[in-house]
Amino acid sequence: MDTIQPEEIRAHMNFLADDLLEGRDAGTRGYDIAANYVRTQFEAMGLMPAGDDGTYYQQVPLRRAALDESESFLRIRFDGGSKSLKIGDDYLLRPNLGRSDVPVEAVLVFAGYGIRAPELDHDDYEGLDASGKIVVHLSGAPESFGSTERAVYSSRETKAAQALDAGAVGLLTVLTELDLERRPWERFREGSRSPSMAWIDPDTSQTSSALDALDVVGVMRASESLLASDASDVEPGATAEARTVSHHEALESPNVVAMLEGDPGEEVVVYSSHLDHVGRGTPEDGDDIYNGAYDNASGIAVILAVARAFASTETRPARSIVFIAVTAEEKGLLGSDFFAQHPSVSAPVVANVNVDGALMFHPLRDIIAFGADHSTLLDPVSRAASQLGIELSPDFMPEEVIFVRSDQYSFVRQGIPAVYPFVGTDTGSERVDGERVLRDWMATRYHKPSDDMSQEMDFDAGADYAKLCYLIGELIANDAARPQWNEGDFLGAKFAR
Numbered sequence: 001m002d003t004i005q006p007e008e009i010r011a012h013m014n015f016l017a018d019d020l021l022e023g024r025d026a027g028t029r030g031y032d033i034a035a036n037y038v039r040t041q042f043e044a045m046g047l048m049p050a051g052d053d054g055t056y057y058q059q060v061p062l063r064r065a066a067l068d069e070s071e072s073f074l075r076i077r078f079d080g081g082s083k084s085l086k087i088g089d090d091y092l093l094r095p096n097l098g099r100s101d102v103p104v105e106a107v108l109v110f111a112g113y114g115i116r117a118p119e120l121d122h123d124d125y126e127g128l129d130a131s132g133k134i135v136v137h138l139s140g141a142p143e144s145f146g147s148t149e150r151a152v153y154s155s156r157e158t159k160a161a162q163a164l165d166a167g168a169v170g171l172l173t174v175l176t177e178l179d180l181e182r183r184p185w186e187r188f189r190e191g192s193r194s195p196s197m198a199w200i201d202p203d204t205s206q207t208s209s210a211l212d213a214l215d216v217v218g219v220m221r222a223s224e225s226l227l228a229s230d231a232s233d234v235e236p237g238a239t240a241e242a243r244t245v246s247h248h249e250a251l252e253s254p255n256v257v258a259m260l261e262g263d264p265g266e267e268v269v270v271y272s273s274h275l276d277h278v279g280r281g282t283p284e285d286g287d288d289i290y291n292g293a294y295d296n297a298s299g300i301a302v303i304l305a306v307a308r309a310f311a312s313t314e315t316r317p318a319r320s321i322v323f324i325a326v327t328a329e330e331k332g333l334l335g336s337d338f339f340a341q342h343p344s345v346s347a348p349v350v351a352n353v354n355v356d357g358a359l360m361f362h363p364l365r366d367i368i369a370f371g372a373d374h375s376t377l378l379d380p381v382s383r384a385a386s387q388l389g390i391e392l393s394p395d396f397m398p399e400e401v402i403f404v405r406s407d408q409y410s411f412v413r414q415g416i417p418a419v420y421p422f423v424g425t426d427t428g429s430e431r432v433d434g435e436r437v438l439r440d441w442m443a444t445r446y447h448k449p450s451d452d453m454s455q456e457m458d459f460d461a462g463a464d465y466a467k468l469c470y471l472i473g474e475l476i477a478n479d480a481a482r483p484q485w486n487e488g489d490f491l492g493a494k495f496a497r
């Protein structure tokens with residue numbers, strides 16, 4: 001652990017976040033160069049290839065879908081008239097990744113947040129017949145839900161699966177003023193205009209997403225155009241007619257996978273971190289390269305430093321350790337989901353440590369260990385943190401639903417306990433408000449061309465964070481007991497196999 005140096009974090013980031021890599025979008029040349037960099041780093045460390053057929057690459061079969069805005073539409077009719085809605089201004093449609101032309105006409109039904117959470121005594125579908133209908137719902141989840149529950153139930157994938165279970169044929173999310181304060185409509189629109197991606201099951205040629213099984217998925221602004229003018233818009237009688245036309249294109253992109261064999265190595269601990277970012281896009285101040293320095297060249301730099309430290313130790317850990325740099329996280333956690341469902345290693349994966357955004361705004365004094373309090377992983381995480389004098393802090397922005405927004409969630413959905421150690425906001429200085437610094441960064445640089453290497457970074461903090469990640473994995477790998485979900489835990493009950 002003590003061999004981890006700030007300079008190696010900086011050097012990996014300098015390479016990966018360079019303009020030459022053009023933002024590392026999955027399926028582009030820039031991403032492939034980044035993958036080759038990580039592969040050769042693993043090779044130089046002497047780690048075993050753990051991808052397809054004795055290579056470091058696990059190819060992920062992907063499909064890209066772009067919405068044809070001129071052919072696609074959504075119309076709403078209700079007693080006494082119809083609403084003429086404009087695509088891009090009043091509503092956005094998600095392209096369908098399974099089917100290229102999906103028409104639908106159905107009654108609308110309003111279902112609160114669109115959440116069925118029996119363990120929290122919350123059921124928006126209670127007494128509601130959603131069969132054959134399009135479910136209109138609010139985004140997010142009730143504030144009364146705990147941080148993780150709120151994150152899981154806020155996810156559109158969860159809502160889509162629950163809508164399907166209720167027999168619904170579509171899902172329309174209403175965005176309130178509050179939603180749009182946090183994320184302006186323009187961001188939603190940009191997101192919807194950039195192509196969607198999914199991984200494709202080679203046997204069925206379908207995606208595994210519930211969203212693609214629905215006949216229409218979209219978002220609408222709550223302003224005058226819909227709810228505000230007349231709440232009865234979505235009361236019985238209102239129907240919608242929609243057509244979703246999508247252009248499909250096949251591609252593949254690799255996860256980069258390496259292994260340090262354990263002794264006896266009958267189980268596997270996986271370190272994951274996403275290698276892709278969003279590529280090139282709308283220019284800001286003349287710059288169209290979204291370098292993704294913090295998101296997530298920093299995370300890859302950290303797992304490379306951790307991997308090198310492990311590779312240089314003389315005693316092998318009891319469990320094998322797999323390091324995976326995943327593709328297409330920015331497209332919906334695709335590379336990690338593919339790996340979690342089709343692991344390229346044969347021994348069972350028993351835990352995941354995910355690194356996404358190793359923020360280095362100030363010295364590292366605390367972390368928020370997303371997911372750890374749901375399983376026995378809290379113990380090794382707490383021990384590692386206390387050994388390094390680092391505090392564990394609670395989630396202070398549950399509305400950001402961070403737990404479902406990075407690759408640990410792919411492992412959790414396959415029943416594997418996971419932790420996402422997120423850098424905390426204790427700066428150690430009364431004068432610098434760390435929460436403010438983080439929120440400012442999210443508002444001004446996150447997913448923008450300015451998340452690049454011109455930012456001032458505390459690489460000592462980056463190295464400290466890497467040491468913590470190293471220690472967490474080492475303790476998990478050598479623990480006598482296999483990681484378990486806590487008794488009666490929400491995630492364990494929902495996902496454990």
Ligand SMILES: [Zn+2]
Binds near residue numbers: 356357406
């Ligand atoms: Zn990220």
